[in-house]
Amino acid sequence: MAGGLPHPQFIVPAILESVGVHVPVHVAYTWVVMLLLFTIGILVRKNLTLVPGKLQNVFELIIGGLENFCVANVGEKGREIFHVIVILFLFILPCNWFGLIPGLDAPTANVNTNAALALFLFLYYNWIGIKKWGFGYIKHFMGPVPAMAPLMIILEFISHLARPLSLTLRLFGNIKGEEIVLILMFMLAPIVGSLPMYFLFMLAKFIQAFIFFMLGMIYLKGSLDHAH
């Protein structure tokens, strides 16, 4: 909770501070999310069985569902790039939800975290395009009519640059806004005001993580497909 408002107590940075490690709040919580993901990943991996247990079942549901969704939209070649965007989803989701736990803060409520994620996605889909099409990747920027190509290159350049910026700002604006609303509602009416908001924001934060995943999928589809 808190959305960077000055007052509340953050547990993890306080612990790190006492050990002598000085990191910003969002970096500290990014580490916590990483630790969480690594732990769960190792746990699931260690107990892999043919007949899935509880934890494995949950992950098979999430990852299997997302994989089917990805393959339905991108086609069979979606399996090559699926692992990258699903880890983006799995990383952003706990990042967003951390904002709802008192004493923790959402790393994605800071622009820097989101900018790093969006820039990574931007570089990745362009790299995939260049790897697949070589120099012919430039055809993706030229549009269907050769005569219009110089204009189209500038237009496409602008709209491609807009992608990471809009990814960053959308995630940041939503998460930060929700945190601020939450703390304001808490000030107004501690239980009655903020408890219903929790359910709404749990859904909203999930949707934001899903949007990031879906946009990544659409961009990757764009660079994997033929130019128009």
Place this chain on the structure above:
Amino acid sequence: MLFGSKDKKKSVLTPLADVGTMGMHLVVSTFIGLGMGWYLDKWLGTKPWLLLVFLVLGIVAGFRNMFQEVRRLNRQDAGEDGHDRTSDKG
């Protein structure tokens, strides 16, 4: 299913996500154009002109983006009742 499964391509979240992205992209494209014009002007010393040109280009790019998005959604709608959505490439 929440994410929409392979045989049934309908999902609760997809349309929400689709609509949620459009407005942002339109605005951000405009600002990217504006920013490019601003810095090119600073670099080349052609004070107001490139800014204006690139602002217009940014707006055009934003609207073009939205147009493409709508076309993609239309295609998806058409794909849902009949043939495979992934088979037609724009």
